[in-house]
Amino acid sequence: MQPPVVESNDRGQARSDDRPIAGAGIGLRHCHLEQVLRERPSVPWLELLADNHLAAGGLDHAGLEAISVRYPLTLHCVGMNLAGCDPLDRTYLHQIRALRERTGATWVSDHLCFTAHNRRHYHELLPFPYTEEALRHVSERVLAVQDLLQAPLVVENVSAYLRFSDSSLSEAEFLAALTRATDCELLLDLNNLYVNHVNHGDDVDAYLAALPLARVREVHLAGHAVKPGYLLDAHNDRVSPPVWALFRRLVQALPELPVLIEWDNDIPALPVLLAEAERARTERAAAVAARTSAAGVAADGLTQTAESVSPC
């Protein structure tokens, strides 16, 4: 069956860039593209894995036009190699810029990591030491990317399985300094934060206190895999209870922040993803209601804000 293309009643409609990114969206994966075009599920926004949509033609290329008419979009990248020491791949960045212009994506994000070295690509989000040298290096590259994109870059915290002994900054301190140096924005992945809490004993409270929350543009939620002695950021399951608890806490501070469900391995049927997004919506609503209620009580001097204890 051929996927629908832009239908006549879509033409002339406002494109995604005219509509805001708000509420609970899902990461659109290739296997769901045709179903989303066909069924037009009610989801407020979609995030595209930009690296999967760099083809110059074909069905996906055509399908994106229809998707961009129907949904507000953002682009999520894995190939900028922001902390890498190879020259920035300007061809890739021009492709991302063209994809953004073609889809009207509201913003572009990538990860605080390196992905290639000496022209060998590892297709992994690799860690590096958080030092002043690295901060200068990453800042220069983020500025160059933003100059090419002519837009703020949204930078995401990553899960890590190892840390370097010569790091002089925490990840949150590094990200905070990066926003000051480049005016970039942040994508806060709460699953990554929780994975690092388990894998490295990171203090969640200290992390959130060090992060400039006003610069956070988007939240990611995803599932992880429990391995012997560590958590793997596998994006292969539903969001775990501790990560939902973190989300409820964050909503207390940032009630309007757009949130996205990511699922990349063992991808389930589309309704499962949509149900996770719906849960994010209801979790947010409940947390906001609890905050309002607690604030009312606090005004009477009887209690403090809701859920002030660490979820982890």
Add this chain to the structure above:
Amino acid sequence: MLSQSQRQRPSLAETQRRLAAAIDDPAAAEHLAPWLAASVPGPQQASPSALERVAIYRDSSRRARERTLEAIYPVCRQILGPRCFARLAADYIDAFASRQGNLNRYGAAFAYHLAAVQSHQHALATLGYLPDLARLEWHWHTIYYAPDAPPLDAAALAQLARPEQAARVRLRLSTALRRLASAYPIAAIWRRHREGAGIARIAAGDGDRLVIHRRDGRPQVTPVTPAVFKLLAALARPSAQAPTLDSTLVTTLGSTLGPRLGSTLGPTLGPTLGELAAAGHDLTPLPDVIAAGWISGCALAEPG
């Protein structure tokens, strides 16, 4: 023995080089280990050692590339079996680094890898058709993502040139088209496995000449005659000779090429139809080639 504080801290580039090397080769991880932080006791007991943590990245990085090969070469995997394919994929990953961030481009040399392995492994030597089958799967994969190339419309073409100008016409093959010749009946082998049709004896015949192209967004495999295959190959070559007018050509194309020709070609032009005719190519199938959507542009060469 120097303590870590007495050693010079490696630069960012050097740290990355060491981690990359440790992913490529487990033995290289020892050069990274002194710079890794000790595991912090957390809620999880018996957390992995520093070197085991490097292995998490190694496994994940290799698995991403292995999954890509599995997705691109499903029929090869079906024929070889998952374990044998995994072994061949692992060898390929060792031999061929990924040179682009776009994983869709990884795996281009898998057919050559299979041929090289066959040359020294008897167990695979009986599957002589395997490298060509891999080439077919690679073309099928790449054609899905190839740039759009709207087919040249025969009616529009008729508006572009007068019949007596036909010999000066240059045609451009679609960018969403690949050709593949094999001594084996690989199209039948490929189809039977994709359709799960079970094992059957397939006559070798004269082998296959195939066009892999995209129609309405979907890759298709079409067997063609040797004459058509040869003509398509000629159309793909850059022009070397001056145009030569051939009156028989005008007759052949009389129903297709009309009064005027425009220039809808890009910079990569094939030979003129006159050159093709002078070189002895049979142009009779050309209208069918155009009707199949395999031509995406044309231009009129300057008079010789």
